[in-house]
Amino acid sequence: MESGPPGGSGPAEPGPRLRGWRGADAAASASSLSRFGAEAGCRAPAVAAVLPAGGCGERMGVPTPKQFCPILERPLISYTLQALERVSWIKDIVVAVTRENMETMKGIIQRYQHKRISLVEAGVTRHRSIFNGLKVLAEDQPNCRLSKPEVVIIHDAVRPFVEEDVLLKVVTAAQEHGASGAIRPLVSTVISPSADSCLDHSLERARHRASEMPQAFLFDVIYEAYQQCSDYDLEFGTECLHLALKYSHIKAKLVEGSPDLWKVTYKRDLYAAESIIKERISQQVCIIMDTKEDEEHVGRCLEEMLKTELNHVKVISGQDLQQIILEQCYSFVCVNVMTSDFEETQRLLNMLEESNLSILYPVVVISEEQKLRESLRQGATIIAALIKERNSGLIGQLLVA
Ligand SMILES: Nc1ccn([C@@H]2O[C@H](COP(=O)(O)OP(=O)(O)OP(=O)(O)O)[C@@H](O)[C@H]2O)c(=O)n1
Numbered sequence: 534m535e536s537g538p539p540g541g542s543g544p545a546e547p548g549p550r551l552r553g554w555r556g557a558d559a560a561a562s563a564s565s566l567s568r569f570g571a572e573a574g575c576r577a578p579a580v581a582a583v584l585p586a587g588g589c590g591e592r593m594g595v596p597t598p599k600q601f602c603p604i605l606e607r608p609l610i611s612y613t614l615q616a617l618e619r620v621s622w623i624k625d626i627v628v629a630v631t632r633e634n635m636e637t638m639k640g641i642i643q644r645y646q647h648k649r650i651s652l653v654e655a656g657v658t659r660h661r662s663i664f665n666g667l668k669v670l671a672e673d674q675p676n677c678r679l680s681k682p683e684v685v686i687i688h689d690a691v692r693p694f695v696e697e698d699v700l701l702k703v704v705t706a707a708q709e710h711g712a713s714g715a716i717r718p719l720v721s722t723v724i725s726p727s728a729d730s731c732l733d734h735s736l737e738r739a740r741h742r743a744s745e746m747p748q749a750f751l752f753d754v755i756y757e758a759y760q761q762c763s764d765y766d767l768e769f770g771t772e773c774l775h776l777a778l779k780y781s782h783i784k785a786k787l788v789e790g791s792p793d794l795w796k797v798t799y800k801r802d803l804y805a806a807e808s809i810i811k812e813r814i815s816q817q818v819c820i821i822m823d824t825k826e827d828e829e830h831v832g833r834c835l836e837e838m839l840k841t842e843l844n845h846v847k848v849i850s851g852q853d854l855q856q857i858i859l860e861q862c863y864s865f866v867c868v869n870v871m872t873s874d875f876e877e878t879q880r881l882l883n884m885l886e887e888s889n890l891s892i893l894y895p896v897v898v899i900s901e902e903q904k905l906r907e908s909l910r911q912g913a914t915i916i917a918a919l920i921k922e923r924n925s926g927l928i929g930q931l932l933v934a
């Protein structure tokens with residue numbers, strides 16, 4: 534087992550809580566589990582996560598294992614890690630990767646400043662990878678910072694859109710029932726073919742569900758199950774909840790999950806994931822005026838026009854820049870009405886360089902000149918298009934419209 538790079542135990546710079554304007558609030562996150570504990574009359578459990586990431590992505594049909602395939606220039610797995618790091622009550626994240634991908638994974642942890650990550654060698658199947666992850670949490674190894682958690686989350690590394698609410702649901706349900714898993718309505722009907730590939734029977738779709746991730750277990754429940762399960766199960770099984778039932782006799786509590794819990798499996802899923810991420814980070818834009826008085830006039834007019842295209846539009850004057858960086862916005866329009874030498878824009882670019890915003894997501898900076906006043910509406914249309922498109926060819930370019 535190898536730990537990620539040294540560094541604080543705090544989470545990496547959390548990206549935007551992709552549904553709202555504010556960046557992740559670790560304090561709010563921390564209180565969510567302890568609040569549960571108080572309401573349930575018990576202390577909040579120690580929680581760790583195991584992320585199987587040792588697959589080869591055969592169905593994706595590309596040489597790179599899908600967990601390392603880039604989305605907006607960043608590996609898919611980094612989005613999943615960021616989503617889990619946003620949840621401050623998950624104390625350790627164990628990622629199972631193949632030996633050949635260990636250095637790649639360490640590089641990702643370093644570049645995107647992921648925290649609380651420990652690496653373990655994957656197995657030849659997903660169940661064996663998960664089992665390897667559980668082993669490092671179970672054993673009190675000498676000078677190892679990992680300790681056995683009360684509850685363990687198991688989540689596929691290729692399911693990037695996981696939010697704190699569903700994690701909290703499965704963890705609290707696992708505390709009460711021993712095991713819990715997210716489920717979703719079936720899209721296609723499940724049928725059973727006969728030996729000669731004819732229909733034998735079909736399942737009533739309304740009475741069945743798709744088993745998704747995340748899942749959560751009392752650690753001893755799932756660890757015991759993996760220790761007892763057969764080689765056949767380790768080799769061909771696909772369902773952790775089944776192992777908990779078969780070997781620990783625990784019936785998992787099923788939790789309705791959101792549509793975002795799907796697993797990136799085929800190439801189309803990668804395109805869908807990129808579109809979702811682009812859409813979410815493009816819904817926020819910050820208009821930076823170089824003078825207060827212009828904030829009232831030009832900025833407010835631009836704000837009204839952009840609001841028809843984007844969900845969150847904020848107008849500030851240059852002095853409040855630091856506040857925006859903290860709020861994790863990824864699209865900026867610098868309106869240089871008074872100074873034509875981009876000094877305000879340069880100040881923003883310098884601050885972006887110092888923050889790690891542009892590491893996590895491609896940042897769009899558009900510098901608007903005096904002429905904006907004359908064609909505000911057209912300017913707004915260009916700005917909205919550039920922010921939504923985020924064409925990789927434009928990344929790193931200072932767009933002067
Ligand atoms: N030996 C394996 C196989 C899979 N996984 C992980 O389990 C998760 C879900 O598995 P799946 O979607 O099947 O991934 P792959 O096995 O890579 O895909 P494929 O079946 O298309 O090869 C992925 O994060 C994958 O990396 C793993 O940790 N160890």
Ligand SMILES: O=P(O)(O)OC[C@@H](O)[C@@H](O)[C@@H](O)CO
Pocket residue numbers: 659689743744745746771772773796
């Ligand atoms: O079989 P795969 O490795 O593609 O998927 C593994 C799991 O994600 C899948 O079995 C879910 O239904 C959760 O159990």
